[in-house]
Amino acid sequence: MTAAAKLSVRNLWKIYGPNPEKLVSRDFPAMCHQERLAHIRENHHFVAAADVSFDISEGEIFVIMGLSGSGKSTVLRAISRLIEPTYGQVFLDGNDLLKAGAREMIEIRRHKMGMVFQNFGLLPHLDVVQNVAFPLKAQRRPRAERRAHARKMIELVGLKGKEQSYPHELSGGQQQRVGIARSLAVEPEIWFLDEPFSALDPLIRAQMQDEFLRLQTQLRKTIVFVTHDFLEALKLADNICIMKDGEIVQIGSPSEIVMRPVNDYVKDFIGDVPLAKVIHAKDVMGAAYADGKTHPTVAHNSILDEALKLFDENTETVDVIGDDGRVLGSLHPLEVIRSLYHDDVTTAQT
Template identity: 55%
Template sequence: MSTAARPIKLACRNVWKVYGRRPAYYFDSRGYIIEPDALAERLRAEAHLPAVVDASFEVAAGEIFVIMGLSGSGKSTLVRCLSRLVEPSAGEILLDGRDLLKATGKELIELRRHAMGMVFQNFGLLPHLTVLGNVAFPLKIQGKSSKEREIRAREMISLVGLEGREAAFPHQLSGGQQQRVGIARSLAVGPELWFLDEPFSALDPLIRRQMQDEFLRLQRMLKKTIIFITHDMAEAFRLADRLAIMRAGKIVQIGRPADIVLNPADDYVAQFTEDMPLLRVIRAGDLAIAANGTALPEECVAAGTSLEELIPRLASGVSAFAVPGEGNSPPSLLTAGSILAVLEREQARRTRP
């Protein structure tokens, strides 16, 4: 189902991060002078580590863009390059058309204080401050008054469901509660761009699932532009509008979850995704087509409904669904045949020797 193009919020263009004795030697004013794969091989041969290799992608306003890969793939280095916690060796990073790599130190501090929010695996809470104090802390750095800080902090604490815990200290909270405080703190500044680097990986599976639910609830309300890092395939496919898969510093495929499981770019991606259940990953909106004058059925489903949820309705005799469009887009049509084709493909995957 096609949707109207959204404005680009963040653009990453030909970004490299190279560690070694003289990484700048390999780049000139144009960025680099030989083909990227050949350059990466040369860097490794000459005792340099190309942690990020020629990364390029664009993130639209309000999109959840997930970067995933195994440990050592370069995903955390890449997100640190985007925020300039790590300085890239070459490339461009554009926020609303402004090159962040040309920002001065003072300008970068202001951007981090006002435009960017960050949440990491290590919660990073200040142990001597209460929940209220931790959430209000970045507002104090901004120079907000005590009254403004408290009002805003209480709003964010309520948003993440921690009312009544304002006076608690971090050691009195569970891991999930501590992560909620970290999320509330990062949201307190009202960031346009939100970076989350494996924020739930230290949590128990049940709490992790609850935090994913909470994250999606917040995103439906706030519609932030989000870069989310994870090594967990199920988490990536559950949260992403689009995702990028990295290997050895290089992005090997970018696409919607359905695009990646149905059309993997290479054997590595295919092996990476082979255990993902198609019926859970693929949504109604992924298969819906333009009605082109065909009368739409009375049965209606949201674009985000998984095919797994629709199978029982097919069994009851439903032959097609109407899928509402986004914004001003017209509704589209989802047929039982297209769902059953995916079901057959899933069964073939499971019976393959």
């Protein structure tokens, strides 16, 4: 666990079968990874999450992604203890959640965790205010206080004027906004979202992604976001965790994943990615080019698409500048062109 981490997951396993707890009670801690997998299979058990470890900083959007059956949703539910992990540790602010008793865990969920799932889970007989205020009732907050706070959350997600509407009177996107407002009503320290936009049509989904990013700029929540959509992960994530068969394949920033995929499984995700909208200028810049001329400049954390607009028949060099305005390096057409081809990028970085 790193000192700066808000949430740390260490060696997390979720095993299904007749008696998974017995499998991890004796020699399991001393085994290597492959020995553990063989031990589990020999005893006719199934691994849903295998030796999962990662750290999430405060205010970070950490996206867990993979194909169906990869274990991504299992990990989210295990770290929030909606399902019980078989083995491992989950630290929230340095406290191991797996050591918390049932009553303590209920209070942690009520006060520190917000959750949004693919099915909106709204109560059909309650209006929008009542749905959003519902978790505050579990906290035993006074009726007037919880309704006033619910109205603030409703305005925050852009549903002002819909307070008295019922779920069946709302569109799918509006229903999901109610679900988001309800999860934010408890002012959670950590926010879990499991495929929250996958049931929406593409246009509404894109709008909800933009809305999600807008909310994050205001709230700066620590977020664990599960998706099977790589383009969604690239758009939202500070860091991406790619899973396969219950195991982590690669963790990195969107540009790191795109530029340095660790294997063919990750490369398959990258196939249709618009690289110019993912790679940053700092990722492909070369040494600063000192020719005595003044060059156009681009910020080091700008996406390559923005830098491309600066090249024309009179511009062969674009300088990349840091936050303090100093030149960190330069972009040249050849490096930019190479960066847009996966094989060239991967080869250059190895």
